[in-house]
Amino acid sequence: MTIVEQNQDRLTLRFQKSLWSVLLISITLIYFGLFLDLLGLALQRVNYHPGIIAVVSGCVMVAGGLYTIITDTEITTYTFDKTKDSIIWERQNWLRKLHTKSVEFPCHLICGIEIEDVSNSEGGIAFYPRLILASIYWRIPLKSDGCYESAVKVAKTIAQFLDIPYFSNKSKAPTSTIDKEIWENLEPWQFSWQYLENKVERLRQQLEQNQDDADIHQDLGISLYYLNNRLYRKEAVTHLEQAERLFEFRQDSDRAAVARVIKTLVSYNC
Numbered sequence: 001m002t003i004v005e006q007n008q009d010r011l012t013l014r015f016q017k018s019l020w021s022v023l024l025i026s027i028t029l030i031y032f033g034l035f036l037d038l039l040g041l042a043l044q045r046v047n048y049h050p051g052i053i054a055v056v057s058g059c060v061m062v063a064g065g066l067y068t069i070i071t072d073t074e075i076t077t078y079t080f081d082k083t084k085d086s087i088i089w090e091r092q093n094w095l096r097k098l099h100t101k102s103v104e105f106p107c108h109l110i111c112g113i114e115i116e117d118v119s120n121s122e123g124g125i126a127f128y129p130r131l132i133l134a135s136i137y138w139r140i141p142l143k144s145d146g147c148y149e150s151a152v153k154v155a156k157t158i159a160q161f162l163d164i165p166y167f168s169n170k171s172k173a174p175t176s177t178i179d180k181e182i183w184e185n186l187e188p189w190q191f192s193w194q195y196l197e198n199k200v201e202r203l204r205q206q207l208e209q210n211q212d213d214a215d216i217h218q219d220l221g222i223s224l225y226y227l228n229n230r231l232y233r234k235e236a237v238t239h240l241e242q243a244e245r246l247f248e249f250r251q252d253s254d255r256a257a258v259a260r261v262i263k264t265l266v267s268y269n270c
Contacts, residue, residue, distance in 0.1 A: 001144050001154050010159045015143035028063040033061030076143040103264040105257040109134045112165040113155045127151040137176045159254040196227040214246035218259050225266050236266050
């Protein structure tokens with residue numbers, strides 16, 4: 001994460017993986033993939049099955065190389081603007097400059113920042129800053145290189161700029177409302193997914209009686225995502241979009257912004 005701009009009113013941070021390392025990995029995968037494809041075509045003349053296996057493996061490697069180029073060349077930019085009381089989060093692909101996804105929400109909806117530690121694919125621990133969204137205390141993960149020192153530097157920079165608490169010990173940060181609800185209402189014999197299944201069913205029944213209740217739509221969207229973020233992601237996004245629209249109709253701009261941010265995080269699977 002690099003600081004692109006920093007002054008009294010504006011802070012811009014940008015994250016992008018090393019282009020050379022991405023290209024090296026991609027070109028290596030594509031090269032060996034094409035080699036396997038050619039080898040497989042040659043083997044088919046002698047033995048059909050090994051040839052097919054080599055061709056399929058080569059195609060998978062080529063696809064993996066192309067996918068790496070597309071996904072790992074993404075540029076993520078976070079712009080904090082005090083004069084406009086706004087945070088703009090943009091995702092732009094290096095190969096598709098015109099393809100930009102962005103979301104904007106007020107600065108005052110961020111009530112703190114913490115560091116999250118995550119196990120990475122290599123068996124180590126990676127560290128990432130996370131903004132804490134007010135009212136429901138949902139976490140907004142920020143892109144980073146995974147190093148503890150850089151994550152702390154980014155977190156402290158944002159905390160100082162927005163004048164919000166930096167929770168060096170995340171256990172002291174506010175617990176998300178849905179996590180708090182689950183642990184406070186979970187029966188001794190009950191798993192969290194069972195509680196969420198019951199809650200989702202209850203919210204769906206409530207929604208049948210009141211389809212224009214923004215709070216139910218938002219609660220249902222969050223609960224569906226917590227229950228199974230793969231199986232119910234599209235349905236969760238639909239309910240969060242509806243919540244955003246209904247909050248806007250009620251002229252509750254802060255609640256609409258919260259629903260919009262959560263919808264974005266759910267669609268990105270963050």
